[in-house]
Amino acid sequence: MSTAAITKNSRYTLNNGRTIPITGFGVYQTPASKATTLVYEALKVGYRHIDSARIYQNEEESVAGIAQFLKEFPDVKREDIFYTTKIWNEEQGYETTKIAIESSLERAKDIQYIDLFLIHSSLTNKEKRLGTYKALQEAVATGKVKSIGVSNYGTHHLDELFAWEGLTIKPVVNQVELHPWLPRKDLQEYAKKHDFYLEAYTPLTQGQKFDDPELVAIAKKHGYSVVEVLLRWSYDQGFIPLAKTATVARIKPNFDVLDHVVLDAEDLKILDKPDSYEVLTWDPTKYEG
Numbered sequence: 001m002s003t004a005a006i007t008k009n010s011r012y013t014l015n016n017g018r019t020i021p022i023t024g025f026g027v028y029q030t031p032a033s034k035a036t037t038l039v040y041e042a043l044k045v046g047y048r049h050i051d052s053a054r055i056y057q058n059e060e061e062s063v064a065g066i067a068q069f070l071k072e073f074p075d076v077k078r079e080d081i082f083y084t085t086k087i088w089n090e091e092q093g094y095e096t097t098k099i100a101i102e103s104s105l106e107r108a109k110d111i112q113y114i115d116l117f118l119i120h121s122s123l124t125n126k127e128k129r130l131g132t133y134k135a136l137q138e139a140v141a142t143g144k145v146k147s148i149g150v151s152n153y154g155t156h157h158l159d160e161l162f163a164w165e166g167l168t169i170k171p172v173v174n175q176v177e178l179h180p181w182l183p184r185k186d187l188q189e190y191a192k193k194h195d196f197y198l199e200a201y202t203p204l205t206q207g208q209k210f211d212d213p214e215l216v217a218i219a220k221k222h223g224y225s226v227v228e229v230l231l232r233w234s235y236d237q238g239f240i241p242l243a244k245t246a247t248v249a250r251i252k253p254n255f256d257v258l259d260h261v262v263l264d265a266e267d268l269k270i271l272d273k274p275d276s277y278e279v280l281t282w283d284p285t286k287y288e289g
C-alpha cells in the first residue's frame with residue numbers, strides 16, 4: 001500500500017497474508033498498575049495494535065485491557081486487535097523459549113492467542129537465536145501464535161536467519177529504533193528485498209529531540225506539535241510506528257495524526273538524514289556475537 005493512501009485505521013498485509021494495524025501503541029516503561037487502563041483507553045480511541053514484551057512486566061495487564069475492551073464493545077472482534085509480545089534475551093534457546101511461549105500464552109489466555117511473537121534482540125548467539133526461532137515456528141503450527149518476527153536484528157543477523165536450512169516461516173517484521181536521526185537505510189533495503197515490514201520503536205525519540213531546531217521549525221510552520229511531525233515522518237517512510245504514552249490525554253492526538261498531519265517535500269528533505277546514526281536507546285543490531 002502506498003503511504004499516500006494510508007489512514008489511522010489502515011492495515012498492512014504481512015508476508016503470511018495476515019494484516020497488521022499500522023498505528024501501534026507501545027507499553028515499554030508503562031507501569032503494570034496503569035497498563036490495563038491505558039490499553040483500554042487506547043483501544044477506545046481507536047488503536048488496534050498493542051506492543052508489549054515479557055521484560056516490560058505488563059503482559060498480563062495489557063491483555064486485561066484488551067479483554068475488558070472486547071467485553072464492553074462486542075462489535076469489535078478479537079481478530080480486529082493485534083497483540084505483540086517478545087522473548088527476552090535470557091529466555092532464548094529452543095527449550096527455554098518453549099517454556100517462555102507457554103507462559104506468555106498463559107498470561108494472554110483471556111484473548112486466546114498472540115498475534116505476533118518477536119525475538120526481542122540479537123544479544124545471545126547463533127545457536128540460541130536459531131533455537132528460539134525454531135520454537136517460535138513450532139508455536140505457529142499450534143495456532144496459538146499467528147505471526148513471528150525479530151527485533152533489534154542487524155543485516156548480519158537477518159542473513160543468518162535467511163541462510164538457515166530450518167527456516168520455514170519468514171519473519172513478518174523487524175522491530176528497531178527508527179526516527180529521522182536513525183533511519184537505518186540498510187535495514188530499510190533489506191526489509192523491502194525480503195518482503196517484511198519495519199516497526200519503528202522510539203518513534204518520538206523518547207522526547208530527546210523535541211527541542212531540535214529543524215524539527216521545531218517544521219512543526220511551527222504548519223502549526224503541528226513535534227510529536228505529530230515525528231509520527232507522520234515515520235508513516236511516510238512506510239514504517240509501523242509504536243508510539244508510547246502513559247498519559248491518557250495524549251493517546252487521541254497521537255492516534256489521530258494521519259487525519260490531518262501532512263509533511264511537504266521541503267519538510268521531508270530536511271528530515272532526510274540518510275547517513276545519520278544516532279542511537280537513543282540500545283543497539284543490538286551491531287552485535288557481533
Ligand SMILES: NC(=O)c1ccc[n+]([C@@H]2O[C@H](COP(=O)([O-])OP(=O)(O)OC[C@H]3O[C@@H](n4cnc5c(N)ncnc54)[C@H](OP(=O)(O)O)[C@@H]3O)[C@@H](O)[C@H]2O)c1
Pocket residue numbers: 025026027028029051052120151152175176200201202203204205206207227242243244245246247250253254281
Ligand atoms: N524492541 C525494543 O527493543 C524496543 C525498545 C524501545 C521501545 N520499544 C517499543 O516502542 C514503543 C515506543 O518507544 P519508547 O517507549 O522508547 O518511546 P517513544 O514512543 O519514542 O516516546 C515515549 C515518550 O514520549 C512521550 N510522549 C508521547 N506522546 C506525547 C505527546 N503527544 N506529547 C508529548 N510527549 C509525548 C511519552 O510521555 P508520557 O508517557 O509521559 O506521556 C514518553 O516519555 C515502546 O513502548 C515499545 O513498545 C521496543
